[in-house]
Amino acid sequence: MSVLDPAVALPLGIHLNFFTDTGFWTGVGVLAGIYALIALGLQLNVGFTGMTNFGAAGFMAVGAYSMAILVLKVGLSFWLSLPLAMLVAIGFGLLVGLPSLRLRADYFAIATLAMAETVRIIAQNADSLTGGNQGLFCAEGGAGACYNDAWTGVSTTIEGWLQDLGWVNPESLVPLLLVVWVFVLGATLGLRFIQSSPWGRVLRAVREDEDAAEALGKHTLVHKLQSLAISAAIGAFAGFFLALDLATIHPEDFEPLVTFFAFGVLVLGGLASYWGVLIGAVLFWVIIEGTRFIGLGLDETQIAALRFFLVGVTLILLMVFRPQGMFGKREEMVLGE
Amino acid sequence: MEARSLTLGVEESPWRRLRDAADRRPALAALIVLGAVLLVMIVAKGVHDVAQSSVNGLSLGAIYALGAIGLTLVYGILKLVNFAHGDFLTFGAYMAYLVNVTWGLPLVIAIPFAMATTAALGVAFEVVLWRPMRNRHAGLLQLLLTSIGLALVIRSVVQYFWSTDIRLLDVDTTTTVNFLGLLIGRMQLIVIGIGFVVIIAIGLMLRRTLLGKRMRALADDLDLAETAGVDTSRVIIYTWVFAGALAGLAGVLDASVTSLSPNFGFDLLLPIFAAVILGGIGDAYGSLAGGLLLGIVTEWSTLYIDSKWKIAVGFVALIAALIVRPQGIFGKAKAI
Amino acid sequence: MNDRGASGARNGNAILEAEDVLKRFGGIRAVDGATLAVNAGSITALIGPNGAGKTTFFNVITGFYASDGGRARFQGEAILGSPPHSIARLGMVRTFQITKALARMPVIDNMMLAAPAQPGERLTNVIFRPGAVRRREAEVREQALELLEVFDLSKLADQYAGTLSGGQRKLLELARALMTRPRLLLLDEPMAGINPVLGRRLLDHMKRLRADEGVSILFIEHDMEVVMNHSDRVIVMAEGRVIADGEPHEVRNDQAVIDAYLGSGTVSEETL
Numbered sequence A: 001m002s003v004l005d006p007a008v009a010l011p012l013g014i015h016l017n018f019f020t021d022t023g024f025w026t027g028v029g030v031l032a033g034i035y036a037l038i039a040l041g042l043q044l045n046v047g048f049t050g051m052t053n054f055g056a057a058g059f060m061a062v063g064a065y066s067m068a069i070l071v072l073k074v075g076l077s078f079w080l081s082l083p084l085a086m087l088v089a090i091g092f093g094l095l096v097g098l099p100s101l102r103l104r105a106d107y108f109a110i111a112t113l114a115m116a117e118t119v120r121i122i123a124q125n126a127d128s129l130t131g132g133n134q135g136l137f138c139a140e141g142g143a144g145a146c147y148n149d150a151w152t153g154v155s156t157t158i159e160g161w162l163q164d165l166g167w168v169n170p171e172s173l174v175p176l177l178l179v180v181w182v183f184v185l186g187a188t189l190g191l192r193f194i195q196s197s198p199w200g201r202v203l204r205a206v207r208e209d210e211d212a213a214e215a216l217g218k219h220t221l222v223h224k225l226q227s228l229a230i231s232a233a234i235g236a237f238a239g240f241f242l243a244l245d246l247a248t249i250h251p252e253d254f255e256p257l258v259t260f261f262a263f264g265v266l267v268l269g270g271l272a273s274y275w276g277v278l279i280g281a282v283l284f285w286v287i288i289e290g291t292r293f294i295g296l297g298l299d300e301t302q303i304a305a306l307r308f309f310l311v312g313v314t315l316i317l318l319m320v321f322r323p324q325g326m327f328g329k330r331e332e333m334v335l336g337e
Numbered sequence B: 001m002e003a004r005s006l007t008l009g010v011e012e013s014p015w016r017r018l019r020d021a022a023d024r025r026p027a028l029a030a031l032i033v034l035g036a037v038l039l040v041m042i043v044a045k046g047v048h049d050v051a052q053s054s055v056n057g058l059s060l061g062a063i064y065a066l067g068a069i070g071l072t073l074v075y076g077i078l079k080l081v082n083f084a085h086g087d088f089l090t091f092g093a094y095m096a097y098l099v100n101v102t103w104g105l106p107l108v109i110a111i112p113f114a115m116a117t118t119a120a121l122g123v124a125f126e127v128v129l130w131r132p133m134r135n136r137h138a139g140l141l142q143l144l145l146t147s148i149g150l151a152l153v154i155r156s157v158v159q160y161f162w163s164t165d166i167r168l169l170d171v172d173t174t175t176t177v178n179f180l181g182l183l184i185g186r187m188q189l190i191v192i193g194i195g196f197v198v199i200i201a202i203g204l205m206l207r208r209t210l211l212g213k214r215m216r217a218l219a220d221d222l223d224l225a226e227t228a229g230v231d232t233s234r235v236i237i238y239t240w241v242f243a244g245a246l247a248g249l250a251g252v253l254d255a256s257v258t259s260l261s262p263n264f265g266f267d268l269l270l271p272i273f274a275a276v277i278l279g280g281i282g283d284a285y286g287s288l289a290g291g292l293l294l295g296i297v298t299e300w301s302t303l304y305i306d307s308k309w310k311i312a313v314g315f316v317a318l319i320a321a322l323i324v325r326p327q328g329i330f331g332k333a334k335a336i
Numbered sequence C: 001m002n003d004r005g006a007s008g009a010r011n012g013n014a015i016l017e018a019e020d021v022l023k024r025f026g027g028i029r030a031v032d033g034a035t036l037a038v039n040a041g042s043i044t045a046l047i048g049p050n051g052a053g054k055t056t057f058f059n060v061i062t063g064f065y066a067s068d069g070g071r072a073r074f075q076g077e078a079i080l081g082s083p084p085h086s087i088a089r090l091g092m093v094r095t096f097q098i099t100k101a102l103a104r105m106p107v108i109d110n111m112m113l114a115a116p117a118q119p120g121e122r123l124t125n126v127i128f129r130p131g132a133v134r135r136r137e138a139e140v141r142e143q144a145l146e147l148l149e150v151f152d153l154s155k156l157a158d159q160y161a162g163t164l165s166g167g168q169r170k171l172l173e174l175a176r177a178l179m180t181r182p183r184l185l186l187l188d189e190p191m192a193g194i195n196p197v198l199g200r201r202l203l204d205h206m207k208r209l210r211a212d213e214g215v216s217i218l219f220i221e222h223d224m225e226v227v228m229n230h231s232d233r234v235i236v237m238a239e240g241r242v243i244a245d246g247e248p249h250e251v252r253n254d255q256a257v258i259d260a261y262l263g264s265g266t267v268s269e270e271t272l
Helices: A022-049 A056-072 A078-100 A105-125 A149-164 A174-195 A198-208 A210-215 A220-246 A256-269 A274-293 A300-321 A330-336 B014-024 B026-045 B047-078 B085-102 B107-135 B140-162 B186-208 B210-220 B222-227 B232-257 B264-279 B284-301 B307-324 C005-009 C054-061 C084-090 C107-114 C123-128 C130-150 C166-179 C196-213 C224-230 C248-252 C255-264
Strands: B176-179 B182-185 C014-025 C028-039 C043-047 C069-074 C092-094 C184-188 C216-220 C233-238 C241-246
Touching (some): A022 A198, A022 A256, A056 A105, A056 A220, A078 A149, A174 C123, A198 A220, A300 B140, B026 B047, B026 B284, B047 B085, B047 B210, B047 B264, B186 B232, B186 B284, B284 B307, C014 C054, C028 C069, C043 C196, C054 C069, C166 C196, C196 C224, C224 C248, C233 C255, C241 C255
Parallel strands (some): C028 C241, C043 C216
Antiparallel strands (some): C014 C028
């Protein structure tokens, strides 16, 4: 038996097809890209504005559900629904922010978490609007229009381009992978650009000491709201991509766990580093999804448990030994606290 | 030059006077409002329905109160709300499951076991994690993320060994008791009984014993207590013992009237936060009152809205409390 | 208790006027009807025993606390109830008793932050008018470096402000406040905790500001040498009220002032 035979197990029970299952890794890449997007928004809020925003899953849910509802129930085109859904998410972000921005860090975290959970409960219970626990996928009857029809068209087009370029048989998720990461790169460059501006400087001042910034004539509330709004918009797109990836929208996909995982990505990459987020996201998901290949006879729920355990332990170890993450600066952690 | 006693713009309107009075006697004000609501509801829905849902409210409230008091005591030590607290409830419930179902012993043994093991867990984390981080002057964000990591770790261990299947404790949930014309589940009555006995015991302990006073002092202001010469490291350990034991108890009680799953403790966390904040953070009695209040209001809400929305009541209460009065009903207006 | 605040603005040239300002915390009146005026172009000291309400007064008139009563005008405009950033933009800028250096930002960023009229602080300008943003940034950077030079901090420009010593932070706080091009500076204990040499330098800066640019200064101070020998007027607060207001030598001999200090046991008669 050669070592490439799937039945042969390496130490820890990892099988070698770990490295060769391209369909699987494409999926991981998409997830990493989606979480990179969420964490980019978080970086703006937490790393640069000092707002511990725990409502990320809520932004995603509002974005995804709004888009699907606009397409399926209101009958708008996919391309029109996207920007509208993004506006709804921004509106939600402002709604969340306005009353709670003056709260201190852990209270703000709780408030934003509670609002995200409220969105999820509404999604779970308002059956007629959101499909309840069944989720949203296609219009009533199952055979009607699906919200990702427009996407399927785009996806096929991209596949065509790839084949023209010589890629013989791309996995079905490759177009999504490409689009997501183009988005991630665009968002990273965009965020870095605005971060280096005087506007970004005010944000950092808000992070350091809001009273000092106010005393120098800066209207801190407006800046914080803008930070939240941008994060909500990016989160909405993360929601859209998740909806396309899973081909369904379920309340369970927007549990607090998503936000916690995003924070894991954030601190792994390091606070106050946008590029760090990208690397953190890829590393995070490679490790997490890599657990699937551990063939120690564990069942599904146990592997899922292992995953949570890994994330939890990583968070703790990072916070204890290297709070600045991979690419953050030590001074940034030490001087601030 | 004569002193001018001009106090423009500070006319005492009757509304303002009412608010000031409520500020001074918040407990009384809350009771009056509660009583008024109760009366309105009895008129609207009838005594029977209101009484039934009030009983449910007391059992839920007892669970919230037991969870909340641990959280608020620990807040004084950590200086932040512990996101892992909900998973202490989960852990306690599963420890009870181990004793009650797996080993087949009665609940009377399962409960102390659950309380003891959860207390031990709390102390272990304090020694291994929280104390070293405090000594290193870890910041708020660091501690916050650590508590989340801890929550995930506890939950994952539970899930690893007991999977995501919904489990039930080996208790009699079908027998009902006829109490003043109401049909109340026997188990629910036991929960209310145990809950209230413990709450009263805790309340007395906090007021009468030296340890209790010290715990309350710590919860209110750790640094001040330290300068006052209190041996904080010992009191901190005791506080974790209490917080852990009460959380474990709350978990078992909840599990005995509903069910167990790895997530259930975390699901209770937000309402417990609400109870803590309503009662005023760091205020032990406040959290007891806040928990009971929240439990009752949550159950009363089912008289008006579909019970699937019940959980949302806790969230809405939390958000409202944070926005309108973050120092809680009973708290002083501290800067939040 | 006599109330002599109104006599201060005799020549009608007040840049800041406060009338019966009231601030309550629960049952305590931290500021209990304070009335005072600061003349334009003056260096005015605000003194008083601990707990007199001086910092609270600063907090109220700069918008950090809501007032419970009274009126205040800066350059003729009513300001009570306005948010802090609006008041700062009008030209009344304060420093804090405990310096608020923005620790995780370089010194130069601390300075550039403070400059007024920066188009780049609006997101729309960052995206649609990058040229204008860049030009103003360059201007601001130059001004910041010049000012740092004046305070002898230019070598520290790229260091994180959190690495500065206490005295350097005080200077940075003052320099930063100056970047805002204020008309009235409210300094909360600018001399506290810094050595006499540095203190002298600060005083010289303050006087130069007044002479060269007509900046008015109201400062809270406990150092009586500075107060008596370097200020134009002295306002004395005790128990939330203004109890004396006049030239240093007038105030020094005022019985009410002596009583207030002796009564609170903070300063002996000789010191006054």
